[in-house]
Amino acid sequence: MSTTPARVHLDGVTKRFADVTALEQVDLDVADGEFIALLGPSGCGKTTLLRIVAGFERPTAGRVVLGGDDVTTTPAHRRPVNMVFQRPTLFPHLDVAGNVAFGPRISRLHRDEIRRSVDEALALVRLDGYQHRRSHELSGGQMQRVALARAIVNRPQVLLLDEPLSALDLKIRLEMEVELRRLHREIGGTFIYVTHDQREALALSDRVVVFNEGRIEQVGTPNEVYREPRSPFVARFVGDANVLPVEVRNDGTVTIGEARVPVTASGTAGAAWLVLRPEVVRVEPVDGGDGVRGVVHDVSFRGTGHSYRIAVPGLAEPLKAEVPGVTDHHALGTDVSVRWDPAASRVLPRSGGD
Amino acid sequence: MADDQGERLALATTTAAAERGIGGRAGGRERGRGLALVAAVPAVLWMVAFFVVPLGVFAFYSLLTNAFYDVAFPLTTDAYVSAVTSPLNRTLAWNSASVGLTTGAITVAVGLPVAYWLRFVAGRSRVAVLFLITSSMFASYLVRIYAWRTILGSRGVVNSVLDRVGLIDEPLGFLLYSRFAVVLALVHIFLPYVVLVLYAAMAPLGRGLLEAGEDLGAGSSLLWRRVILPIMAAPAVSAFVFVFILSAADYVTPQFLGGRDGLTLGVQIQSNFITVGNWPLAAATSILMLLAFLLLFLLLNALLRFRRLHDLRIQT
Amino acid sequence: MRADGTRVRSPVTTTILVTSIVFLFAPLAVVVLFSFNDGGSVTLPFRGFTLGWYREILSSTEFRSAVTNSAIVATVVALATLVLGTLAAYGITRARSRLRPFVAVLLFLPLTLPGLFLGLSLLVVFSGTEISLSLTTVAVAHLVYVLPYYLLISVAALQRLDPALEEVGADLGGNAWLVFRRVTLPQIWPILLSAALLAFLLSFDEFIITFFVIGPQSTLPLFIFSSLRRTVDPSINAISSSLLFVTIVVFAVSFALTVRSARSGRISVEPDVVGVDA
Numbered sequence: 001m002s003t004t005p006a007r008v009h010l011d012g013v014t015k016r017f018a019d020v021t022a023l024e025q026v027d028l029d030v031a032d033g034e035f036i037a038l039l040g041p042s043g044c045g046k047t048t049l050l051r052i053v054a055g056f057e058r059p060t061a062g063r064v065v066l067g068g069d070d071v072t073t074t075p076a077h078r079r080p081v082n083m084v085f086q087r088p089t090l091f092p093h094l095d096v097a098g099n100v101a102f103g104p105r106i107s108r109l110h111r112d113e114i115r116r117s118v119d120e121a122l123a124l125v126r127l128d129g130y131q132h133r134r135s136h137e138l139s140g141g142q143m144q145r146v147a148l149a150r151a152i153v154n155r156p157q158v159l160l161l162d163e164p165l166s167a168l169d170l171k172i173r174l175e176m177e178v179e180l181r182r183l184h185r186e187i188g189g190t191f192i193y194v195t196h197d198q199r200e201a202l203a204l205s206d207r208v209v210v211f212n213e214g215r216i217e218q219v220g221t222p223n224e225v226y227r228e229p230r231s232p233f234v235a236r237f238v239g240d241a242n243v244l245p246v247e248v249r250n251d252g253t254v255t256i257g258e259a260r261v262p263v264t265a266s267g268t269a270g271a272a273w274l275v276l277r278p279e280v281v282r283v284e285p286v287d288g289g290d291g292v293r294g295v296v297h298d299v300s301f302r303g304t305g306h307s308y309r310i311a312v313p314g315l316a317e318p319l320k321a322e323v324p325g326v327t328d329h330h331a332l333g334t335d336v337s338v339r340w341d342p343a344a345s346r347v348l349p350r351s352g353g354d
Numbered sequence: 355m356a357d358d359q360g361e362r363l364a365l366a367t368t369t370a371a372a373e374r375g376i377g378g379r380a381g382g383r384e385r386g387r388g389l390a391l392v393a394a395v396p397a398v399l400w401m402v403a404f405f406v407v408p409l410g411v412f413a414f415y416s417l418l419t420n421a422f423y424d425v426a427f428p429l430t431t432d433a434y435v436s437a438v439t440s441p442l443n444r445t446l447a448w449n450s451a452s453v454g455l456t457t458g459a460i461t462v463a464v465g466l467p468v469a470y471w472l473r474f475v476a477g478r479s480r481v482a483v484l485f486l487i488t489s490s491m492f493a494s495y496l497v498r499i500y501a502w503r504t505i506l507g508s509r510g511v512v513n514s515v516l517d518r519v520g521l522i523d524e525p526l527g528f529l530l531y532s533r534f535a536v537v538l539a540l541v542h543i544f545l546p547y548v549v550l551v552l553y554a555a556m557a558p559l560g561r562g563l564l565e566a567g568e569d570l571g572a573g574s575s576l577l578w579r580r581v582i583l584p585i586m587a588a589p590a591v592s593a594f595v596f597v598f599i600l601s602a603a604d605y606v607t608p609q610f611l612g613g614r615d616g617l618t619l620g621v622q623i624q625s626n627f628i629t630v631g632n633w634p635l636a637a638a639t640s641i642l643m644l645l646a647f648l649l650l651f652l653l654l655n656a657l658l659r660f661r662r663l664h665d666l667r668i669q670t
Numbered sequence: 671m672r673a674d675g676t677r678v679r680s681p682v683t684t685t686i687l688v689t690s691i692v693f694l695f696a697p698l699a700v701v702v703l704f705s706f707n708d709g710g711s712v713t714l715p716f717r718g719f720t721l722g723w724y725r726e727i728l729s730s731t732e733f734r735s736a737v738t739n740s741a742i743v744a745t746v747v748a749l750a751t752l753v754l755g756t757l758a759a760y761g762i763t764r765a766r767s768r769l770r771p772f773v774a775v776l777l778f779l780p781l782t783l784p785g786l787f788l789g790l791s792l793l794v795v796f797s798g799t800e801i802s803l804s805l806t807t808v809a810v811a812h813l814v815y816v817l818p819y820y821l822l823i824s825v826a827a828l829q830r831l832d833p834a835l836e837e838v839g840a841d842l843g844g845n846a847w848l849v850f851r852r853v854t855l856p857q858i859w860p861i862l863l864s865a866a867l868l869a870f871l872l873s874f875d876e877f878i879i880t881f882f883v884i885g886p887q888s889t890l891p892l893f894i895f896s897s898l899r900r901t902v903d904p905s906i907n908a909i910s911s912s913l914l915f916v917t918i919v920v921f922a923v924s925f926a927l928t929v930r931s932a933r934s935g936r937i938s939v940e941p942d943v944v945g946v947d948a
Contacts, residue, residue, distance in 0.1 A: 056837055076840040077849075083841045089834040093856040102852070103842040147838075154842065390846070394761030394773050397754045397817060401776055404814045408791035409783075415794055467683040468690050475680050481929060483687070489921045490694040492868070494875045496894045497910040501697035503898075504704065511700055542697065545690065596782070603784030606878060610898060620786050627790055637794075640787050 006065075007032040007190045008053065008158055013062035015048050015214075022048040024214045026062070030158070035184050035191040037201035040211030041237065046194045049211075050160050053192065055079045067157050082151035083160040087167050088143030090135040096122070096146050097131035103154040121153035122146075124183060141172040145179070152187060161193045165200065177203055198238045202226060210234050232348060235275040242276040242319050245350060257312040259292040262342050271350040280344035281321035283308055283330055284337045291337030294319065296330050310338055416637035423631035433638035443622065443639065450618040450643075453533060454602030457540040458594040464541075465548035465593065466586060472549070473556045484553075491546035499610050502539040506530040506611070531613025539611055540601040548593045555589035587661070591654050599647045619643060698914060705907035723908035733909065736893035740874050743805055743889065747812045748870035751820045754813070755869075756862055759824035760850065781818040785878030788814065793882040803885035811883045812873040819872060823865040827858045860931035867924035871917055 006029035015023040023045045030036050038046040051057045053064060055076030064072045071079055082103070090099050097118050104114045122128055125145040135143060144164055151159055161180075165173045181204060184191055195201050201208050202222040210217040210225060210233075218230045229235035232243045246254040250269045253262050263274060284291065294310035297318045301307075306329045309318035319338060323329075330336050416433050418425035437443055468487075472480055505511045508525035516522045528534060583590075601607075605620035612618065619639065627636040708720035727733045762774050780788065792811050796803060831854065839849035855862075877891035884892060890913055897906045 054841060056840075075845075076837070077843050077845050081841075083838075085834050085838065087834065089832065089838050091835065091838070091853060091856075102839070102844075106843040106848065150838075150842065389765075391761045391765035391767045391769060391773060393757040394765070394777070397758035397761075397777055398773055400754060400813060400817070401780070404792065404810055405780055405783075405788070406776070408795040409787070411798065412787070412791035412794050464686060464690055467686040471680065471683040471687045475683060483691070485922075485925055486691055487694070488925065489918055490698070492871050492875070492917050492921050493698055494891070494894075494910065494913045494917060496875075496877055496891050496898065497701060497913055498697060500894070500898055500906065500910055501701045505697055505700055542694065545694065549690075599782060600784055603786050604878075605786050606895075620784070623786060623790070627793075633794070636790065640790065644783075644787065 006030060007034070007067055008192070009063075009065035010049075010053075011063040011065065013049065013052060013059045013064065015045070015052060015057060016060045021214055023052075023059070026214075026216055028209060028216065028219070030190060030192060033188055033190055035181075035193065035204060035206045037205035037208045038192065038194045038211060039198055039201040039208050039238070040196065040217075042196055044211040045214040046196075046211045047162055050083070050162055050192060050194045053158070054081055054083045054160050080157040081160055082154050082156040083162060084144070084147045084151050084164045086163045088135075088140055088147055090138075090143055090146055090150075092135055095131065096127065096133050096135075096138070099135075099146055100150045100153050102150060107154075117153050118149075121149040124152065124186065125149045125179070139172075140168050141176060144168065144176065148183070152183070152189070156189070158190045158192060161191060163195055164193075166195070166197070173200075180204060202238070208238070210238060212237075228346065229275060230348070232273050232275070235273075235346070235348070240278050240320060240322075242274075242278065242281070244274045244276070244315065246272055246274045246347075248272045248347065257292045257294065257314050259290060261290070261292065263345055263347050273348040273350045275346040275348060276319070276340060277344070278307075278320040278322040279324075280340045281319060281323075282339045283310065283321050283323050284339060285330070286335045286337050291339040292319075294336055294338055296332050296334045296336055299329060299332055301329075310336060312338070412637050413641055415633055416641050418634050420632050420634050423633070425633050430634075433632075433634035434642070436635060437638045437642055443619065446617060446619040446622050447643075447646075449533065449608075449616065450602040450620065453536055453540065453604075453608075453616075453618055454598040456533075456537045457544060457601040458598040460537070460541050461545050461548040461597050462552075462590050462594050464545060465552045466582075466590065468549045469552035469556050470582065472553045473559065487546050487549050491550070495543060496606070498542055499539055499607055502535060502542065503530065503610055506535050506538075530611060531616065533612065533616040535611040535613075536608050536616045536618075539607050540597075540604065543607075544597045544601060548597060551593045551596070552586065552589055555586060559585065588658055591658055595647075595651050595654060598650065602647075603643060701907055702911045702914065704904065705911040707904070707907070709904070723905045724912070726905050727908050727912070732888065733893060736888040736890045737912075739805055739887050740890040743809050743812065744870045744874035746809050747816055747873040748866045750809075750813050751816050751869040752862065752866040755817055755820040755824055755865070758817070759821055759828050760854075762821070762825055763828040777821055778818050780814055781822075785815065785876075789879040789882030792879070796883065803883055805885070805887055805889075807883045807885070808880050808889070809873075811879045812876055815876065815879055816869045816872045820865045820869050823868070824858075824862055827861040827865075828854070831857055858931075860927040864924040864927035864931075867920050867927075871920050871924075874920075875913065875917065 008028070008030035010026055010028040013023055013026040014021070026045075026049060038049060040046045048057060052059050053066075055071070055074060055078075059072065062072075063070055066080060090096075091102065094102070097115075100118045100121055101114050104117055109117070118131070119128070122130060125148050127142065127145050127149065130138070130142070130146075135146075138146065144167075147164070165176050168176065177200065180191075180193075191205075193201070193204060202225075205222060207219060208222055208225045209219045212233050218225055218234045220228070225234060225238050229238060229241070235241040235243050244256065246256065246263075248254055248263060248269050248271075253260050254272075254274060255261075256274075283296075286293065292312055294312040296308060297311040298309040299306055302322070305322060305324040308321040308323060308330070310321060311318045321338065415425050417429050417431065419428060419430055419432070420426075472483060476483060503510070506529040507513070508527065508530065510530070512529060513522070513525040516526070602618065603620045604618070605624040608616050608618045608621050612621070623636045623639050623643075626632050626639065703716070705723055706719050706721070707716050708722065709717035758773075758777055762770065762777070765773075788811065792807070792814075793803075795801075796807055801807065835853055835857070836849050839853035840846075844852060875891055877895060880889060880892060881895070888896075890909075894906065894909055894913070897903060897909060
């Protein structure tokens with residue numbers, strides 16, 4: 001990845017609107033053929049970044065380089081990128097084929113050439129035979145497929161997707177995720193995908209870029225970002241997590257409730273955050289062992305297991321735990337012992353302000 | 355999704371706008387955006403050449419010396435002095451103001467319930483009624499004046515009918531050639547405008563608003579006083595000012611329907627210009643009239659703002 | 671617009687509405703009725719049906735030339751408005767320039783100026799520059815008067831158009847002009863055409879300004895004006911009615927265009943103004 005030149009190279013991209021800073025010094029390289037997700041809460045600047053790559057916004061500072069060419073000041077219609085918008089936005093005065101043919105017609109391709117590439121693109125999104133439908137005859141999912149076909153028919157260097165599934169129903173959303181992965185494999189293009197849905201980002205992409213307040217918090221594979229969050233924000237935002245403020249002793253242990261438990265990090269004594277994914281937390285009957293003592297504060301059935309909230313003395317919020325197994329569970333109000341594998345927890349440095 | 359599609363779209367747009375930073379500045383290619391204003395240049399040039407400049411020249415004429423169907427130097431304020439000191443002008447100004455005031459008040463008072471009807475009661479007949487009202491807006495101005503003269507004249511429709519049923523022995527003289535006739539015709543001319551302006555302002559109001567009011571036990575009079583009128587205050591004032599200005603400055607309706615006590619300043623300006631040939635006087639009177647309109651507009655706006663402040667203080 | 675289902679009942683406002691509509695149309699109906707009245711005076715009772723008045727005005731060369739002049743001026747004004755107004759509306763709605771609000775205020779300002787003052791101002795300038803008054807000066811003045819009305823409608827239509835549509839067009843490689851032609855215009859042309867027809871009507875019927883800036887020729891409103899000044903000739907009913915017929919036909923076409931475009935869902939166009947449930 002590091003040897004081939006980046007398909008998209010962002011260099012210190014900053015965007016300010018009046019007195020609001022939407023993006024602050026964003027550096028990012030996207031490799032050729034990569035499926036990258038920009039993940040973050042709404043207002044974090046991810047859509048602004050996508051619009052800057054598309055050419056709809058110009059950065060206040062920084063450079064946008066596409067395939068080696070600096071396109072920072074190139075208008076949208078001259079950039080070799082195409083975008084799929086959040087809402088299915090089809091031209092209402094054109095039928096499906098007319099929508100998909102919009103780009104090829106601008107390139108003044110031959111009539112047969114246009115028809116062939118339109119058919120090809122529609123086949124790729126599995127809408128063969130829909131050529132002469134009008135947008136009001138299509139479902140939301142189908143409209144978004146047409147928008148996809150309309151974008152990929154131009155063979156863009158980069159395909160930009162701005163929360164393309166967020167306006168769809170859950171069931172269709174899941175189907176479309178499968179379609180998007182297949183499409184990425186088949187056309188082998190570079191995809192930049194904006195979403196606020198961490199599940200979607202983890203499921204779809206090769207790499208995830210987590211945004212917060214206009215800055216990149218972490219870049220990594222879905223696995224890295226999930227397992228090795230670099231900040232409490234990432235830990236909380238990507239997947240569910242218990243993030244506990246702790247004081248690490250020199251021997252690598254911390255005190256939670258009344259129990260003293262080991263954590264992996266050694267030699268990093270001092271204030272820290274302990275990140276515990278709910279699924280690594282085990283909930284057991286009280287047995288006089290070394291677990292953290294707590295009381296079942298809430299329990300709910302989740303199909304594949306039970307979801308607990310365990311009140312632990314000294315902790316501001318109950319501990320979340322996801323326990324597999326559908327047979328028996330600990331009843332509300334039961335005293336329990338909570339344990340986890342220290343290797344599955346993560347310790348992050350904590351400064352006073354956090 | 356069961357929710358209303360429009361609402362979903364609106365929601366999507368707002369979130370998208372929020373996502374982009376600030377509402378309003380989003381949307382569209384950044385490059386060429388500043389250039390888009392170039393498209394407005396021909397219209398702007400036209401307005402400058404045939405609106406701004408002529409008005410400026412006209413205002414300048416008010417400071418020149420009368421030269422009988424022309425103007426001459428030196429600069430003087432004579433025209434303003436005679437415009438202000440003329441007792442006739444004062445009477446006519448009063449007539450204009452009273453015509454404007456009554457016409458404005460009546461059109462707004464009738465326009466509000468009609469707009470309410472269109473928004474909340476109409477149902478399926480809304481398109482048809484809107485068609486009727488808007489089409490009447492485009493019905494010829496002069497034809498309407500003529501129509502009222504036909505109806506209100508001493509041998510007109512109203513008097514004939516009243517006479518026939520035996521209600522009167524002599525034709526009612528006050529109907530035509532009076533301020534009453536002028537106001538009636540002007541209400542007829544401007545009512546459709548007011549209805550459309552108020553309806554456009556009322557259209558975004560949701561039914562929920564009324565239901566919330568009803569839910570709180572508000573009767574219909576309370577609903578009007580507490581919910582509808584406060585919201586409609588600003589558009590109603592705009593509509594009132596619009597009608598006031600256009601009817602106070604009308605010079606055709608009073609000529610045909612006004613008689614003696616229905617003559618207005620507009621007629622005087624026109625005749626000073628066309629018949630008497632005193633251009634500076636006509637210009638000075640016009641400028642004074644425009645200043646009066648501006649003053650009225652600013653005054654009503656200040657009142658609105660004061661009312662809003664007042665409301666705020668009561669709430670806190 | 672109405673997700674309501676139920677209707678509010680409101681006998682008071684319904685009464686006011688019905689009264690208003692009768693008030694708006696009864697006087698016009700009287701004129702039309704008299705235009706078919708077989709009698710020498712405009713008084714009740716009716717003497718029987720005739721088309722004589724229409725025959726009379728149609729044979730009048732003065733009337734015919736007035737109608738022709740009005741039609742020429744209104745057509746020129748409508749076409750000029752269509753071009754200038756559409757460009758201006760595009761500029762106002764799509765520009766990000768800081769000058770934008772000033773341009774908008776300037777272009778809408780004539781709405782608030784009574785025709786008397788505009789007419790006098792233009793007359794002063796035309797006579798000062800020794801431009802002779804003619805149908806051309808009438809058209810020049812009408813364009814000032816009509817343009818803001820056209821902008822009210824076209825700006826609203828452009829603002830309601832989903833901005834994402836134009837972004838998609840640019841994203842797919844269209845420059846500003848191509849996007850306007852292939853994306854924007856196909857969505858809003860019925861509205862623009864409808865607004866241009868209204869511009870035609872406003873110009874066709876304009877009297878207040880025309881009175882000051884017209885030369886030796888006559889237009890239909892001017893012809894009516896002089897008939898009004900001469901005493902009572904019942905043919906004025908037929909003249910007035912012809913003007914009303916032209917108005918209603920042109921307006922109906924304009925209205926149908928707006929309603930159709932709202933119904934076709936091409937644009938979330940003015941469900942408020944047109945009142946179509948989208």
